[in-house]
Amino acid sequence: xxxxxxxxxxxxxxxxxxxxxMMLGGFGLSxxxxxxxxxxxxxxVDNLTCxxxxxGVDDFGLGLLLQKKQVKKMISSYVGExxxxxxxxxxxxLDVELIPQGTLAERCRAAQAGFPAIYTPxxxxxxxxxxxxxxxxxxxxxxxEHAFKADFAFVKxxxxxxxxxxxxxxxxxxxxxxxxxxxxxxxxxxxxxxxVGELDPNQIHIPGIFVQRIFxxxxxxxxxxxxxxxxxD
Numbered sequence: 001x002x003x004x005x006x007x008x009x010x011x012x013x014x015x016x017x018x019x020x021x022m023m024l025g026g027f028g029l030s031x032x033x034x035x036x037x038x039x040x041x042x043x044x045v046d047n048l049t050c051x052x053x054x055x056g057v058d059d060f061g062l063g064l065l066l067q068k069k070q071v072k073k074m075i076s077s078y079v080g081e082x083x084x085x086x087x088x089x090x091x092x093x094l095d096v097e098l099i100p101q102g103t104l105a106e107r108c109r110a111a112q113a114g115f116p117a118i119y120t121p122x123x124x125x126x127x128x129x130x131x132x133x134x135x136x137x138x139x140x141x142x143x144x145e146h147a148f149k150a151d152f153a154f155v156k157x158x159x160x161x162x163x164x165x166x167x168x169x170x171x172x173x174x175x176x177x178x179x180x181x182x183x184x185x186x187x188x189x190x191x192x193x194x195x196v197g198e199l200d201p202n203q204i205h206i207p208g209i210f211v212q213r214i215f216x217x218x219x220x221x222x223x224x225x226x227x228x229x230x231x232x233d
Contacts, residue, residue, distance in 0.1 A: 181209070
């Protein structure tokens with residue numbers, strides 16, 4: 001029987017070295033691979049290029065890597081909740097590529113499907129398209145965007161089995177499915193790891209063919225990025 005299960009995060013991140021390009025799932029603080037990020041901090045690898053929708057917050061998620069200046073470049077869509085990110089970007093310490101959110105998703109999906117590039121109308125006529133090939137289709141202009149090339153993809157799922165089949169929960173699904181199989185090695189951390197055959201095939205979001213390593217994560221903080229409450233009248 002095929003098994004992708006590894007003993008824990010230490011084994012799951014074997015082969016990670018400085019200078020690599022990594023995809024990290026999540027949206028805000030929802031569905032981020034907390035255990036993998038914590039291990040990257042512990043390994044003290046640096047000069048990393050990180051592809052992620054956002055850069056976490058100052059003291060959590062990718063913000064932990066930024067605090068230790070382990071990231072040389074961020075490829076993201078939204079980074080407004082991280083003051084340290086802003087400081088490094090404005091000072092020139094951090095290389096930043098901001099791209100439209102849909103383009104980020106599709107460049108991940110293209111890599112997952114084995115397509116070298118996609119055409120998208122997003123960004124045409126703006127600085128996003130500068131230096132890129134453009135082409136007209138049916139009277140509308142499109143920008144050529146290349147698929148990402150990453151060494152590792154780290155994703156977080158709610159439940160998985162030893163064969164790497166994954167089920168995501170609620171909004172934690174976000175960018176995680178698109179990043180599965182979009183890198184040389186995809187590492188999935190899950191809250192619940194079950195034997196093969198226990199998952200309902202109709203409920204599986206990502207088949208195990210897109211995952212090389214899977215492990216059961218430890219405790220998850222599941223922070224709320226912006227807690228807003230209403231005072232009683």
